[in-house]
Amino acid sequence: MPELPEVEITRRGIEPHISGQQIIRVLVRNQQLRWPVPVALEKTLTGVTIESIGRRAKYLLFQTSKGTMIVHLGMSGSLHIAEAGDKISKHDHVELEFTNSRLLRLNDPRRFGSIHWTTSPGERHRLLRSVGPEPLSDTFCTDYLYRKSRNRKVAIKNFIMNSHIVAGIGNVYACESLFVAGIHPSRGAGHVSKPRYDRLLAAIKQVLQSAIKAGGSTLNDFVKPDGRPGYFQHHFSVYGKTGQSCGRCGSPIKQIALGQRSTFYCGKCQRF
Ligand SMILES: [Zn+2]
Numbered sequence: 001m002p003e004l005p006e007v008e009i010t011r012r013g014i015e016p017h018i019s020g021q022q023i024i025r026v027l028v029r030n031q032q033l034r035w036p037v038p039v040a041l042e043k044t045l046t047g048v049t050i051e052s053i054g055r056r057a058k059y060l061l062f063q064t065s066k067g068t069m070i071v072h073l074g075m076s077g078s079l080h081i082a083e084a085g086d087k088i089s090k091h092d093h094v095e096l097e098f099t100n101s102r103l104l105r106l107n108d109p110r111r112f113g114s115i116h117w118t119t120s121p122g123e124r125h126r127l128l129r130s131v132g133p134e135p136l137s138d139t140f141c142t143d144y145l146y147r148k149s150r151n152r153k154v155a156i157k158n159f160i161m162n163s164h165i166v167a168g169i170g171n172v173y174a175c176e177s178l179f180v181a182g183i184h185p186s187r188g189a190g191h192v193s194k195p196r197y198d199r200l201l202a203a204i205k206q207v208l209q210s211a212i213k214a215g216g217s218t219l220n221d222f223v224k225p226d227g228r229p230g231y232f233q234h235h236f237s238v239y240g241k242t243g244q245s246c247g248r249c250g251s252p253i254k255q256i257a258l259g260q261r262s263t264f265y266c267g268k269c270q271r272f
Contacts, residue, residue: 002073004135004168005208005234007058009215010079013222014104015053017081021098022049030093034074034114037094044117045069045096054122057131057167061122068122074112080105081223132166135204140166146197152189158259159189160204169204171261172239173211177203178265179238184272185263186256238264 002010026042038044044066054061060079062069071079082103094106094115106113118125133139148165149156160166161174169177178185180203183196192200214234237247242255246266256263 001075001170001172002058002077003170003172003211004058005173005211005215007060007073007168008055008212009218010073010222011053011055011060012216013219014079014081017100017102017223018050018096018098018104019052020049021100021102022047023096024099025095025097027095027097028093029095030111032111033093033108034072034112035116037115038117041069041094041115041117050098056123056128056134057163058170059122059128063122067117067119068125070116070118070122070125070127071106072114072127074108074110074114076110077106077108077113079222080107131163134167135169135208140201140204142194142198142201145201146194149189149192149197154189155185155258156183156187156189156192156200157185157263160200161259161261166204171263172236173204173207175239175264176207176236179270180207182270184267184270185258185265187272238266240264 023045026045028037028042031037045064048064048066051063051065054063058072060071062071073079082105084097084101084103086103089107091107091109092105093108093111096104098104106115116125116127122128133144145166149159152159157174157178160169160177161171175185177200181196181200183192183200211234238253241253241264243252245251246253246269249266249268251266251268253264254267
């Protein structure tokens with residue numbers, strides 16, 4: 001599932017090819033994504049120019065002169081750049097063609113992704129207006145997180161995965177950040193001390209930044225003719241490692257369910 005670092009890498013991978021380019025053709029092959037692709041999309045987008053591509057949480061914001069196209073990649077979605085005439089792959093549901101004869105294709109086997117259009121600023125769309133601060137911004141600081149957590153009984157892992165608290169931290173990076181910070185994922189958010197929130201803040205920023213850095217080596221994949229941008233294989237310390245030895249202390253990594261999500265942690269390194 002594309003998480004924030006993958007979405008950010010997608011943004012960086014496609015922007016140089018289509019930013020400043022005018023859309024000359026829009027083709028929706030399959031309208032049935034998580035929500036139906038707006039019926040007017042083809043008409044609305046034809047002739048407009050992409051001014052920039054931004055990101056908010058796990059959404060990509062294609063800023064045009066007429067409004068913003070908002071794209072979410074869902075569970076299995078990916079965007080890639082093709083040339084006119086390149087073979088269409090199964091699950092290429094939506095395609096934009098630009099004046100420089102580049103194509104932007106949305107591929108999504110499971111179709112949990114979505115496309116939205118708004119003439120208001122993208123950040124004010126109903127999907128985004130109540131989303132918390134970006135985890136890599138300065139607004140996301142210890143004081144903020146500590147203040148928000150007081151009197152909260154919810155497990156710390158679910159707390160940091162709550163998009164109203166902070167944007168775009170999914171299951172993978174929540175597990176990894178809590179490992180780096182040495183905090184047990186089930187610990188009540190309201191019972192985590194300020195020094196531990198300090199460590200958690202630093203851990204969240206560090207794991208996201210290092211994943212984005214790792215993804216930098218895949219930027220050229222967005223224009224490969226076979227067009228399946230590899231969501232990069234990143235090194236994880238605990239995620240998906242049930243039963244394997246903790247790299248820090250050697251104890252077996254444990255797995256529990258929290259908020260119906262598989263949760264991985266080291267019972268020795270992560271204190272309650
Ligand atoms: Zn350990």
